[in-house]
Amino acid sequence: MRIGIDDTDSPAGMCTTYLGAVLAARLRDEGMLVDRALLVRLNPNVIWKTRGNAAICLEASGDAETAFAVACRTVEELADFSCDMTNPGVVVSQSPLPVEFYRKAVQGFCETAEALAILAQEGVLFRGYKNCRGLIGATAAVASSFDDSTWELLAYRDPSLRDTPRTVDKESFFVSEQATFPHTWDTVDTVNGVVVCVPHTPDPVLFGIRGESPSWVRKARDLISSERPLLEQLFLTNQGTDAHLMPGSIGHLREGCSYLVPGRVASCPVTGRGGHVSFLISEGAETVRCMAYEPTKGFRDIVRKLLPGDILIVAGSYKQGTINLEKLFVRSAPDHVRERAPLCPVCGKRVTSAGRNKGFKCRSCSSRSHLPERTTISRSLQPGWYEVPPTARRHLAKPLCRGSPPVESHI
Numbered sequence: 230m231r232i233g234i235d236d237t238d239s240p241a242g243m244c245t246t247y248l249g250a251v252l253a254a255r256l257r258d259e260g261m262l263v264d265r266a267l268l269v270r271l272n273p274n275v276i277w278k279t280r281g282n283a284a285i286c287l288e289a290s291g292d293a294e295t296a297f298a299v300a301c302r303t304v305e306e307l308a309d310f311s312c313d314m315t316n317p318g319v320v321v322s323q324s325p326l327p328v329e330f331y332r333k334a335v336q337g338f339c340e341t342a343e344a345l346a347i348l349a350q351e352g353v354l355f356r357g358y359k360n361c362r363g364l365i366g367a368t369a370a371v372a373s374s375f376d377d378s379t380w381e382l383l384a385y386r387d388p389s390l391r392d393t394p395r396t397v398d399k400e401s402f403f404v405s406e407q408a409t410f411p412h413t414w415d416t417v418d419t420v421n422g423v424v425v426c427v428p429h430t431p432d433p434v435l436f437g438i439r440g441e442s443p444s445w446v447r448k449a450r451d452l453i454s455s456e457r458p459l460l461e462q463l464f465l466t467n468q469g470t471d472a473h474l475m476p477g478s479i480g481h482l483r484e485g486c487s488y489l490v491p492g493r494v495a496s497c498p499v500t501g502r503g504g505h506v507s508f509l510i511s512e513g514a515e516t517v518r519c520m521a522y523e524p525t526k527g528f529r530d531i532v533r534k535l536l537p538g539d540i541l542i543v544a545g546s547y548k549q550g551t552i553n554l555e556k557l558f559v560r561s562a563p564d565h566v567r568e569r570a571p572l573c574p575v576c577g578k579r580v581t582s583a584g585r586n587k588g589f590k591c592r593s594c595s596s597r598s599h600l601p602e603r604t605t606i607s608r609s610l611q612p613g614w615y616e617v618p619p620t621a622r623r624h625l626a627k628p629l630c631r632g633s634p635p636v637e638s639h640i
Contacts, residue, residue: 230289230290230293230296230321231320231321231322231370232296232300232320232321233284233285233318233319233320233369233371234249234284234285234286234300234304234317234319234320234363234370235284235317235364235365235366235367236315236316236318236362237307237309237315237317237363239279239311239312239314239315240279241309241431242431242432243315243432243433244385244434245285246268246283247385247432248285248303248307249268249462250266250383250385250461252285252287252299253287253289253462254460255299256289259291259295259296259299261290261292261296262289262290264288264290265465266285266286266287266464267285267287267370267373267464267465267466268283268464268465268468269283269284269285269331269369269373269466270335270472270624271283271369272336272338272473272485272487273487273546273623273625274485274486274487274548275338275485277314277362279312279314282366284369286371294354297319297321297354297356300321304317304319305358310359315363316357316360316361316362316363317358317359318344318356318361318367319355319357319363320353320364320367320368320371321353321354321355322351322353322354322371324353325372326347326371327372328372328373330343330344331369331370334366334368334369335467335473335625336472336473336474336475336487337486338485339365339369341360341361341362341364341365343365344365344367345357347368348364348368353371373467375465375467375472376472377467377627378465378466378467379439379440379466379470379631380439380441380442380443380445380446380463380464380466381438381439381446381463381464381468382437382446382447382450382461382463383434383436383461383462384434384450384455384458384460384461385434386433386434386456386459387456387457387458387459388433388459391431391432391433395427395455395456397424397427397436397455397456398454398455399424401453401454401455402417402453403419403424404452405438405449405450405452405453406419406449408449408452409440409445409448409452411631412440412441412445413439413440413445413446413449414439414619414628414630414631415619416438416439416449417619418619418620423619423620425619425620426439435455435456435458436453436455439469447463468624469625469627469631470627471544471625471626471627471634472625473487473625474488474544474634475489476488477490478491478515479492479510479512479513479515479517480515480517482517482547482552484547484549485547485548486547487545487546487547487555488544488545488546488552489542489543489544489634490510490542490543490552491512491541492517492542493511493512493538493541494508494509494535494536494537494538494539494540494541495508495510496508496509496537498533500529500533503523505521505522505523506520506521506529507520507551508535510541517547518550518551518552519545519552519554520551520552520553520554521617522553522621524620524621525554525618525621526617526618526620526621528554528615528618531557531610531615532557534562534608534610535559535610536562536565536608538565539562540560540561541557541559541560542557542560542636543557543558544556544557544626555616555617555626556614556616556617556634558613558614558615558636559610559612559614560612560636561612562608562610562611563608564605564607564608565606566604566606568602569601570589570602571598571601572602573591573593573594573596573598574596575594575596576596578591578592578593580592580598588600614629614633614634616628616629
């Protein structure tokens with residue numbers, strides 16, 4: 230059977246992955262076999278998410294009624310019901326649910342009524358709390374099927390320590406990254422000198438290690454020094470896979486969805502208030518604004534090198550008429566030719582335009598010239614993929630160390 234849980238945390242604390250890890254331990258105490266734990270990330274742009282929009286699915290063998298009762302008791306004990314945004318859902322199914330619902334929940338938007346219709350049709354065990362919105366994620370988690378997958382090992386704090394600062398050896402995380410990258414990633418941000426995998430929110434997570442296999446994340450974990458975790462759980466996950474990205478075209482983008490969009494740079498990048506950098510890309514007569522926000526740090530320096538005419542594919546979420554960049558592919562960034570009025574061949578002063586299609590005329594000596602002065606500006610921007618740093622990366626975004634997204638179908 231598959232047991233799905235979602236929407237048990239809040240911005241003030243708790244964590245759905247922690248509840249899933251506790252539930253896995255309690256199911257084993259009941260004599261059940263828990264084969265795998267899945268961490269299922271859904272559309273990161275959903276406005277009613279509590280934090281990272283993660284649902285949990287446990288694959289287990291045993292009595293479904295017992296598993297459902299244990300899951301509901303665990304949710305009722307641990308979920309943060311005091312938060313208006315927290316509306317848990319529990320689903321236990323002994324048969325597959327439609328994978329299309331999972332894909333829609335990752336790339337688009339689902340309604341509670343859709344989840345309820347599927348659950349009723351399939352005759353599975355389920356319970357929704359408060360407004361029942363958590364049934365969307367719980368159903369999607371049970372229905373999930375990963376085209377690509379990674380692993381994350383999460384360590385959780387002792388509850389008695391949760392009001393205290395996390396005790397971790399920062400240097401050990403850099404040692405771990407150096408020893409295991411690119412088989413693990415986003416443990417630290419080496420360029421900015423920041424530990425990425427230790428949260429700062431008031432939740433049970435001590436740290437999380439992401440990687441390509443259980444053996445690599447365990448190797449990385451063994452190099453880390455910290456306070457003693459209460460519990461650790463290994464998850465198979467769709468994190469780091471770009472599962473949220475869809476092919477898109479300018480003028481046909483849906484609010485709150487994430488895309489790979491081809492286009493041509495239509496304006497010079499501008500640095501605005503707060504250090505955010507924006508520019509326009511076009512496709513035919515359509516244009517859309519792209520934004521690299523201040524938290525993307527050095528990625529903005531790449532964006533600032535773009536010039537009108539460069540050919541790109543941009544990846545990111547479309548919100549309020551803007552593509553918020555996660556990465557971009559530079560297909561073409563040719564040398565730029567700048568034209569301006571030439572110097573007068575007689576007196577050496579800069580000439581001015583003599584009128585449309587009439588060349589140039591010197592105001593001092595009336596000498597005429599027909600050709601502009603051309604200067605070729607060499608580019609330091611090379612074709613290829615560029616991404617935001619680990620500190621700004623979304624859970625679902627695929628880091629380039631795992632390989633580049635295909636570009637042929639977008640050019």
